[in-house]
Amino acid sequence: MALNDINQTEITRLRVACSNCNLRELCLPVDLTPNEMTRLEELSNQKRSFATGDYLYRSGDRFKSLHAIRSGSFKTRVLHEDGREQVTGFLMAGEIIGLEAISTDAHTCEALAMEDSEVCELPYAKLAELSREIPSLQRHLYKIMSREIVRDQGIMLLLGSMRAEERLAAFLLNMSQRNAIHGMSATQLRLRMSRLEIGSYLGLKLETVSRAFSHFQDEGLIQVKARAVEILALPKLREMVGK
Amino acid sequence: MALNDINQTEITRLRVACSNCNLRELCLPVDLTPNEMTRLEELSNQKRSFATGDYLYRSGDRFKSLHAIRSGSFKTRVLHEDGREQVTGFLMAGEIIGLEAISTDAHTCEALAMEDSEVCELPYAKLAELSREIPSLQRHLYKIMSREIVRDQGIMLLLGSMRAEERLAAFLLNMSQRNAIHGMSATQLRLRMSRLEIGSYLGLKLETVSRAFSHFQDEGLIQVKARAVEILALPKLREMVGK
DNA sequence: CGTTTGACTTGATATATGTCAAAATAGCGC
DNA sequence: GCGCTATTTTGACATATATCAAGTCAAACG
Numbered sequence: 001m002a003l004n005d006i007n008q009t010e011i012t013r014l015r016v017a018c019s020n021c022n023l024r025e026l027c028l029p030v031d032l033t034p035n036e037m038t039r040l041e042e043l044s045n046q047k048r049s050f051a052t053g054d055y056l057y058r059s060g061d062r063f064k065s066l067h068a069i070r071s072g073s074f075k076t077r078v079l080h081e082d083g084r085e086q087v088t089g090f091l092m093a094g095e096i097i098g099l100e101a102i103s104t105d106a107h108t109c110e111a112l113a114m115e116d117s118e119v120c121e122l123p124y125a126k127l128a129e130l131s132r133e134i135p136s137l138q139r140h141l142y143k144i145m146s147r148e149i150v151r152d153q154g155i156m157l158l159l160g161s162m163r164a165e166e167r168l169a170a171f172l173l174n175m176s177q178r179n180a181i182h183g184m185s186a187t188q189l190r191l192r193m194s195r196l197e198i199g200s201y202l203g204l205k206l207e208t209v210s211r212a213f214s215h216f217q218d219e220g221l222i223q224v225k226a227r228a229v230e231i232l233a234l235p236k237l238r239e240m241v242g243k
Numbered sequence: 244m245a246l247n248d249i250n251q252t253e254i255t256r257l258r259v260a261c262s263n264c265n266l267r268e269l270c271l272p273v274d275l276t277p278n279e280m281t282r283l284e285e286l287s288n289q290k291r292s293f294a295t296g297d298y299l300y301r302s303g304d305r306f307k308s309l310h311a312i313r314s315g316s317f318k319t320r321v322l323h324e325d326g327r328e329q330v331t332g333f334l335m336a337g338e339i340i341g342l343e344a345i346s347t348d349a350h351t352c353e354a355l356a357m358e359d360s361e362v363c364e365l366p367y368a369k370l371a372e373l374s375r376e377i378p379s380l381q382r383h384l385y386k387i388m389s390r391e392i393v394r395d396q397g398i399m400l401l402l403g404s405m406r407a408e409e410r411l412a413a414f415l416l417n418m419s420q421r422n423a424i425h426g427m428s429a430t431q432l433r434l435r436m437s438r439l440e441i442g443s444y445l446g447l448k449l450e451t452v453s454r455a456f457s458h459f460q461d462e463g464l465i466q467v468k469a470r471a472v473e474i475l476a477l478p479k480l481r482e483m484v485g486k
Numbered sequence: 487c488g489t490t491t492g493a494c495t496t497g498a499t500a501t502a503t504g505t506c507a508a509a510a511t512a513g514c515g516c
Numbered sequence: 517g518c519g520c521t522a523t524t525t526t527g528a529c530a531t532a533t534a535t536c537a538a539g540t541c542a543a544a545c546g
Contacts, residue, residue: 080485086404128382132375132378132381138375138381139371159446160402160403160410160445160446160447161329161443163532163533164532167403194493195493195495196493200404204533205534205535206493207494207495207496207533207535208533208534210493210494210495211495213494214495214496226494226541226542227493242323406502406503407503437524438523438525439523448503448504449523449524450503450504450505450506450524450525451503453523453525454503454525456524457524457525468512469512470523
């Protein structure tokens with residue numbers, strides 16, 4: 001089960017969202033020998049299901065596995081002393097969750113399902129051990145992690161210098177590209193998160209997010225119907241974030 | 244030469260700045276056997292010197308080495324089409340520079356000296372090869388990289404939700420801790436960068452940075468004399484960034 | 487159906503930051 | 517020390533976003 005449930009073509013599709021609204025291919029390298037691929041598949045030993053609001057892990061939990069999201073979606077967040085929620089990420093089907101904990105031995109944030117979801121467990125110790133034997137896997141692991149650094153230098157760092165509508169444009173483009181990479185529409189988005197969560201993620205108030213959505217619609221850039229968003233002018237959105 | 248010039252106690256001091264204004268120990272693990280340590284020292288094959296404004300690398304340069312900064316300091320930046328400079332990081336003596344390029348085979352930003360500086364080259368291929376033979380070194384490398392992710396979730400991500408003075412407080416604390424970790428004063432800072440560069444890094448205008456400095460001084464939190472900053476109330480600064 | 491509930495939108499106003507301009511200060515070569 | 521220049525500080529005002537407060541809408545439920 002687990003990774004074995006994911007067929008070869010699906011494996012080549014596993015991705016991680018990254019960098020300045022761009023997506024990059026994930027971790028599971030496609031240049032492995034059949035034997036190596038088999039060993040990688042055997043590595044995953046568990047599949048788990050989650051309902052909306054269920055925790056995949058909590059802050060303080062010992063870190064022992066990464067997880068490949070097979071279906072559904074998760075958000076990661078930090079809860080501040082005063083109860084405020086700070087959303088730190090949205091993870092979609094086909095993406096890898098848990099990377100932020102590798103350095104710490106314990107999770108520093110919590111992850112919970114935004115809808116009914118399934119994940120495959122990837123025990124980190126086994127992954128690291130295997131990567132020692134398979135140099136190309138090791139290279140890939142280094143790359144996934146350092147891509148997160150690039151992301152840092154991309155979206156996150158720029159967040160500080162972007163205005164509200166630029167942030168939302170970046171967010172929508174990111175969602176669009178992650179959608180597309182998983183074989184779904186690049187223009188028809190079904191957002192899984194509330195305006196409040198988007199705001200928390202982007203460092204904006206929910207009203208500001210809502211106004212930005214409305215303004216984009218007035219400008220003919222998107223069509224909004226609650227959480228169903230159709231992108232009408234991808235190029236203009238790209239222009240807004242400078243690419 | 245190179246790493247051999249750095250004595251044992253200095254090696255244990257090499258660090259990388261990270262995470263939400265906290266510093267973490269770096270990469271060069273101290274739990275190596277003498278033999279392993281020797282091999283690591285032999286790995287570095289070159290020492291280079293730089294004057295103010297010299298480039299350590301430019302965007303597009305092929306990535307082949309990390310660099311340990313022996314003295315001086317560097318900034319990394321991205322230049323936008325329109326000529327605007329976006330500062331993406333400040334790297335101090337004792338820290339490792341170049342990590343952002345590991346995933347790309349080419350540098351995505353440029354690094355230049357903010358003062359006369361010296362670096363030791365750490366050829367990445369050799370480092371990766373060595374880490375395959377020394378598991379504890381591999382663990383360390385993974386950790387350095389993923390720490391950058393945590394940093395993402397720390398300072399960078401929070402940047403979006405922090406106000407100007409909170410950002411500056413976070414910046415000052417970061418500088419203070421990096422100073423302290425290298426055996427220098429935690430309260431007497433000699434900033435190497437201009438208000439413009441700080442602003443670019445924090446996503447603020449230079450005037451806003453200046454006003455924040457002035458306000459902190461009025462409040463008795465710091466003593467400012469151009470780029471010499473004395474921190475008078477560390478705890479209050481920590482409070483401002485929520486820790 | 488009508489009611490309830492939560493999410494979303496919209497408006498009025500306050501606050502924070504950016505923008506433009508000028509003055510003060512520090513650094514530096516002579 | 518003097519004068520030059522770049523940096524920094526400060527002020528007045530414009531703009532963007534937050535805050536507070538209603539109002540709308542849609543799904544869920546009696």
